[in-house]
Amino acid sequence: MLQLENVSLSVDDGKEILKHIDLTIEGGKFVVITGPNGGGKSTLAKTIAGILSPAEGTIRFHGEDITGRSITERANLGIGFAFQQPVRFKGITVRDMIRLAAGGELPESQLCTYLCDVGLCAKDYIDRELNASLSGGEIKRIEIAMSLARKSKLTIFDEPEAGIDLWSFNNLIEVFLKLRREIQGSSILIISHQERILEIADEIVVLADGKITAQGPRDQILPHLLKGESCSFCPNQEGFCHE
Ligand SMILES: Nc1ncnc2c1ncn2[C@@H]1O[C@H](COP(=O)(O)OP(=O)(O)OP(=O)(O)O)[C@@H](O)[C@H]1O
Numbered sequence: 001m002l003q004l005e006n007v008s009l010s011v012d013d014g015k016e017i018l019k020h021i022d023l024t025i026e027g028g029k030f031v032v033i034t035g036p037n038g039g040g041k042s043t044l045a046k047t048i049a050g051i052l053s054p055a056e057g058t059i060r061f062h063g064e065d066i067t068g069r070s071i072t073e074r075a076n077l078g079i080g081f082a083f084q085q086p087v088r089f090k091g092i093t094v095r096d097m098i099r100l101a102a103g104g105e106l107p108e109s110q111l112c113t114y115l116c117d118v119g120l121c122a123k124d125y126i127d128r129e130l131n132a133s134l135s136g137g138e139i140k141r142i143e144i145a146m147s148l149a150r151k152s153k154l155t156i157f158d159e160p161e162a163g164i165d166l167w168s169f170n171n172l173i174e175v176f177l178k179l180r181r182e183i184q185g186s187s188i189l190i191i192s193h194q195e196r197i198l199e200i201a202d203e204i205v206v207l208a209d210g211k212i213t214a215q216g217p218r219d220q221i222l223p224h225l226l227k228g229e230s231c232s233f234c235p236n237q238e239g240f241c242h243e
Helices: 041-049 071-077 094-102 108-117 136-150 166-182 218-227
Strands: 002-010 016-025 030-034 056-061 079-082 154-158 187-191 203-208 211-217
Touching (some): 016 041, 016 211, 030 041, 030 166, 041 079, 041 154, 041 187, 071 079, 079 136, 094 108, 094 136, 108 136, 108 166, 136 166, 203 218, 211 218
Parallel strands (some): 030 187, 079 154, 154 187
Antiparallel strands (some): 002 016, 002 056, 203 211
């Protein structure tokens, strides 16, 4: 479904953030990318979504070369991205945003289900404006509800657990388990450090120092991540891939 071949990305000062990444994500898979802070995970997610452009390499989605495609074009092709720090829009309600994400009208009951799934009481939130009065955790959950409504072929979540309280985190795991049951031909790519999210992955990818240092089925990779304090997948053996 998604193929990255030899993808590299540098920032303005010449620092190489992604180094020759080869990665394939098959349809119907729930894939978690983990690794030490600063390893390049968010940069990789943004490169797949089209927010950042690689200096070299090719990105293919369903066989089509999308390397030069914009974020909007990729969204239209079916790549959805849930931001680590979601944007807030003045004058637009939660209802409007979820409908926009779904691409049209939605029965009220379905709108409410998306909000309930992320632990928000629909009657309290559906007509709220998406503005600064919402807390970081609330807006994050709304962003996840929008991703559920979008039903993209590939949905990318960058640290969905960030800023979410423990009760909502338990809910979030339920949401991902539900998504995992329902994905069929679609795929989910999650950037996360959380053991409970790693535990429900089909595949785990470890990214450290801009390189993929391990990749494989959860049962192969997770025991190594949990084994010791220092992660055996870190190239310098000093980083901590799992927190
Ligand atoms: N625009 C930029 N200019 C300079 N350095 C950058 C830029 N963007 C990212 N970096 C650096 O690239 C590295 C990778 O950043 P990235 O946010 O992708 O890491 P990450 O693996 O998602 O980290 P975390 O787990 O802390 O969220 C970091 O060292 C970061 O400081």
